[in-house]
Amino acid sequence: MSTLTVTINRLGAHGHGIANTAEGPVYVPHALPGETVAIARNGSHGTLLSTATSSPDRVVPLCRHFNPDRDACGGCSLQHLAEQPYTDFKRNLVVEALRSKGLTPPVEPLVTCGLGQRRRTVFSARRTDKGLLLGFNRAETNHIVSVEECPVAAPAIMAQLDALRSIAAALAGGSESFRLTVLETLAGLDVAAEGVKPLDEKRRRAAIETVMRLSAIARVSVNGEILVEPRKPLVDFGGVLVTPPPGAFMQATKEAEDAMAALVLAHVGKAKRVLDLFAGSGTFALRLARTARVHAVEGEDKLLKALDLAARTTEGLKPVTVEKRDLFRRPLTAQELKVYDAVVFDPPRAGAEAQVRELARAGVKKVAAVSCNPLTLARDLRLLVDQGYEIRSVIPVDQFLWSPHVEAVALLQR
Structure with a gap:
């Protein structure tokens, strides 16, 4: 380990300041671009010791547990960054991921996240x-x-x-x-x-x-x-009450979930038959069922049972059918997909490459892709664009405040 003074050149994808040195980049948590800082270097990692020149974008953190000089909680990485550069950073994570795959669609301003929203x-x-x-x-x-x-x-x-x-x-x-x-x-x-x-x-x-x-x-x-x-x-999915299974995946904030659902529903529009892939316990499927027949596909049995029970016990919904299926190992084929007017998919961080390859061949008119990983989203969108889809817009959504994680909703049409 060595001690040295460096200038922070940019923010990395994980929210750490990056200093370019003769020995390669050094990643310094809690440091911001333009700052001159003393660090204890251990390989490519730098521990912030002191700051000689502070960035004008630095703000006082709200939480006592965000403090690199003490026993700091690791839940936040960007609490010291002012609001506008923070939202720019989050949006740019999506922009740069898309650009890495040669995609330059319209990327909307970040849908922001407020204090106290993490449910x-x-x-x-x-x-x-x-x-x-x-x-x-x-x-x-x-x-x-x-x-x-x-x-x-x-x-x-x-x-x-x-x-x-x-x-x-x-x-x-x-x-x-x-x-x-x-x-x-x-x-x-x-x-x-x-x-x-x-x-x-x-x-x-x-x-x-x-x-x-x-x-x-x-x-x-x-x-x-x-x-x-x-x-x-x-939990309330657009007026449909669901009892999720223990420890079930849930969008981290209701506000972000509602915003993403509104985007998906507006894009799907008047579609009569809609397919919801990686449907979970019904975040999108149960909302879509207000106006369309929905087929929900999910690999986890308990999630699917929660969705099915809610659909069967809620009045005013169009028919909802469910299917337990591992979409990584056995994606729906292009032939199976062709009967739908619109497809929604919201996969885990690994994305949905195998399923998207089939979807790209099927030619479904409207597609809404929801993702928690801009890199795998960009990969999957590239497959769709190469088969004639147009990305109408991409909307980044912040539901993990002060973290380097960002959601995105991509709306495509063919």
Whole structure:
């Protein structure tokens, strides 16, 4: 490890300042372009020691846990960056990913994210000699930083930190760390513990008794199995109420979900038959079913059952059919796709290359692509453009405030 002074040239894709040196680029968390900083260098990583020249884009972070001089939480990487350069950075992640594949479609301004909107938060927990530790991991480590505030997370979640510590303490079976995924729902908090040692009868009883004393908790599950459910957790997909399975994927903020759904629905328009691929528990399918017959395809059985139950028990929807299918190994063929007027797909970070190759051959008139990874989105869009699709617009959506992650909705027509 060596100590040196460098000038930060630009921001990297992960939000770190990048200094160009004779030995190659050095990535410096919490540093901004134009700043002259002293760092402790270890290979390509630099730890910020002091700042000689500060950027005019630097602002005072809102959260006490975002502090490189102390035990900093790793949940945010860009809390020190002013609003306009921050939104430019997020939008440019999408622009540059598309450009890397030779694509230059219209990219709209970033749909922004506000404070306290994160309805789904993942905590780390561990029993220690001093008690239960609950918080977020320090960046690139397994070290848990105890938190007392989080301006990103929903107030309903942060108001229950003591309750969450009580639940974690009752579940902890040793000193190993585990995760608590907490989702704010209409019925209360849905808490999914993962990585917990199997519960003996004493711990099980203690955990159930703890939860039953906490009025804000709707459900607690352990390693995918429901432990106790005082009330069924409910989420609202455009007026359709769904009980998601324990620990299910959910868009991180309702505001971003609503914005993306509005874009998708407007693009699909009056299509009569719509296919929703990687449908989850119905984020888009159940909204689309207000005006169209929908076929929803998803690889996880529990998600599909939640979607199906909501569709069958909600009045006023057009027919919704469901299909369990691994779209990575067995994508719908071009022949199967041709019967649809529009296709929506929202895959995991790996994208949907195999499925998109079939979709490109099918010639469906309208396609809406939703992605949490600009790089795989760009790859998939390139396949569609090469087969005659036009990208009408791409809309970046920020639902992970002060992080380097960005969603995007791409609207295509043929």
